[in-house]
Amino acid sequence: MRALLVVNPRATTTTERSRDVLVRALESAVDLTVRYTERRGHATTLARDAAESGIDVVVTLGGDGTVNEAVNGLMSAPGTLTGLTGPSAYRLPALAVVPGGSTNVFARALGLPENWVYGTSVILDGLRDGRHRVIGLGRADDRYFTFTAGLGLDAAVIRRVEQARLRGRTSTPGLYMRSIVGQFFTGIERSDPPMTLERPGEPPQTGLGTVIIQNTAPWTYAGDRPVDPNPDASFDLGLDVLALRKLKVYATAKTVTQLAWRSGDPHGKQVVRLHDLAEFTVIASRPQAFQLDGDYLGERQKVHFVSVPSALRVIC
Structure with missing residues (x-):
């Protein structure tokens, strides 16, 4: 079995x-090639080239x-791996994820240990036993995502966090909380919500x-703690959706509290929740x-x- 290990040398x-x-552990189980990412987007090129060359697993x-x-x-x-038609999961290399970041939501959602040592052990067992899971992905226009996407406040908070990290700050729950508060009170127009969600055959939200x-x-x-x-x-x-209407202070604070203390049960007039959607479009009146x-x-x-x-096949 041939495998490519894609390493982000800045993994925290x-x-x-x-x-x-x-x-060394992976080399005991597979014929391994190791490549280090050098810039943003480099892992995309490395994984695509590996798939085209007939690699069996990308780690x-x-x-x-x-x-x-x-x-x-x-x-x-x-789909060059087997020459088969059908879902891409059966035509492309499998993916194995060794957690090396600060949060590792995708790996943890798969049930992998957060510690990279224990995660590696699970992956080695999966490779040796031929064990994998087939999962669905989300696609936003022409780009795929594994666990989440967002428009508006949550994405603006991530922008603030990334800017803080470029200034040398460490990614912590406290940094995210301060970024949420700062973005909410100074970075958005709360009284004029700009977005509409459209679904085929349904009235728009x-x-x-x-x-x-x-x-x-x-x-x-x-x-x-999961949120x-x-x-x-x-x-x-x-895909599932959580959307908030006018971001009034009291209503938004109530929803945040519900997420913090009653995870999985945000509700109220300002909350829109949609489950198991095949496709939809979000349109905004301003960027x-x-x-x-x-x-x-x-x-x-x-x-x-979509x-x-x-x-995708995932070793887990």
Whole structure:
């Protein structure tokens, strides 16, 4: 079995020594090639080239951003592994994820241990036993995501966090909370929600101030605690949505409290929750911050979302 290990050398929870240990462990199970990412988007190129060359498994060591890039590389490659038709999960290399970032939502949603050592052990067992899981993905226009997407407030918060990290700040729950408060009170127009969600054959949901999309549960983690506005979201179903209407202080604080203390049960007049959607479009009257899998991707005024079933095989 041939495998490519894609390493993000800036992964926050690993060291050069630990990466060497991982390489030796994987070499005991597969014919391994190791490549290091050099820039944003590089993992996409590496994974696509690996798929086109007939690699059996792509392993990532990094955070959710590295995983997202590798997934997009695999999904943009022609199905060269077996020559079969049908869902891409059976035509493309499998994916294995070694958690190396600060949050690792995707790996944890798959049930993998957060610690990279234990995660590696699970992956090695899966490779040796031929064990995998087939999952669905989300697609936003022409880019895939594994666990979440967002327009509006949550994406703007991620933008703030990324800017703080560029200034040397460490990604912590406290940094996210301060970014939420700062963005909410100074960075958005709360009285004029600009977004509309349109579904085929359904009346539009208008006047939305933020839209969060889930491809699985939980949505994210606050330290060790899952934050789960749509607990029925699943890799095996369509996309789930949590949207908020006018971002008034009291109503938004109430929803945040519900998420913090009654995870999975946000409710109220300002809350829109939709389950197992095959496709929908979000349209905004002015540009909105946009994120996929926790990476800020600029601003958008229109994004078409699609659920892609049986998209990927994952070793877990």
